[in-house]
Amino acid sequence: MILEASNLGWSVRRLRIVQGVDLSVREGETFGLVGPNGSGKSTLLRLLAGILKPTTGKVAVEGQPLSGLPRRLAAQKIAYLEQQADTGEAITVRDAVEIGRTPWLTPLQPWSDEDDRIVAGALADADLHGFESRFWATLSGGEKQRVHLARALAQRPRILLLDEPTNHLDVRHQLSMLDLVAALPVTSIIALHDLNQALACDRVGVMAGGRLVALGPPQEVLSVDRIAEVFGVRASIVVDPADGARIFRLDHLR
Numbered sequence: 001m002i003l004e005a006s007n008l009g010w011s012v013r014r015l016r017i018v019q020g021v022d023l024s025v026r027e028g029e030t031f032g033l034v035g036p037n038g039s040g041k042s043t044l045l046r047l048l049a050g051i052l053k054p055t056t057g058k059v060a061v062e063g064q065p066l067s068g069l070p071r072r073l074a075a076q077k078i079a080y081l082e083q084q085a086d087t088g089e090a091i092t093v094r095d096a097v098e099i100g101r102t103p104w105l106t107p108l109q110p111w112s113d114e115d116d117r118i119v120a121g122a123l124a125d126a127d128l129h130g131f132e133s134r135f136w137a138t139l140s141g142g143e144k145q146r147v148h149l150a151r152a153l154a155q156r157p158r159i160l161l162l163d164e165p166t167n168h169l170d171v172r173h174q175l176s177m178l179d180l181v182a183a184l185p186v187t188s189i190i191a192l193h194d195l196n197q198a199l200a201c202d203r204v205g206v207m208a209g210g211r212l213v214a215l216g217p218p219q220e221v222l223s224v225d226r227i228a229e230v231f232g233v234r235a236s237i238v239v240d241p242a243d244g245a246r247i248f249r250l251d252h253l254r
């Protein structure tokens, strides 16, 4: 297992925000995390990224405790794309993406042609050709989101943790973001609100009230009954006659 959490929990002022999460993620897997607002998805991702220190339990990356890994080493293994990261710094798109290379640079291994090549590839993968010299503050929400993705890709991590990465993106960029993540030779954990997007993941975990209440293949985990119970909505499954793909139609519970 590339990433393992056991009895993972985080509390603030005696409030249990995440509790008792046991999770093992396989190498190369695209793992979707779904759940209502406030169910603990972002907090769980921040614990897995090592940004929050667990109140209970632990996280292991490639068998090593995350808490014992030096920050630089952890950043070589894990990239985290936050939900609403912003900066007031006057930086360009290229500067922002170059930051992704930081964990790999040392005085003995300064910036090289290989770093240039990786940054160019990340910019291209995030469809940012022509944006390199634009200032961050002038970008739209979706363009900023794509720069974050490019920065995370430039980090060349083993594990990508993405918090609602399709937020702000137009439909074409939503599709290319998810296709890109699925095609990358990395392990990804993605918090998603769109249950149809979650259907495309290898496995899905469902968060409710700070707990991981279900875990498994999307078709099993995202049952009509569970969607009603966890999200309070009525799901019906519609089959596209063109290719047999199953999609959810969602409505109020009656």
Ligand SMILES: Nc1ncnc2c1ncn2[C@@H]1O[C@H](COP(=O)(O)OP(=O)(O)OP(=O)(O)O)[C@@H](O)[C@H]1O
Pocket (backbone or CB within 6 Å): 012, 017, 035, 036, 037, 038, 039, 040, 041, 042, 043, 044, 207
């Ligand atoms: N530092 C904090 N202090 C108090 N409450 C917090 C803190 N951090 C998170 N919470 C609360 O913990 C709960 C879980 O938050 P979290 O952001 O993890 O949920 P989420 O599932 O990612 O939600 P969303 O879908 O809205 O992004 C929320 O009710 C939130 O208000």
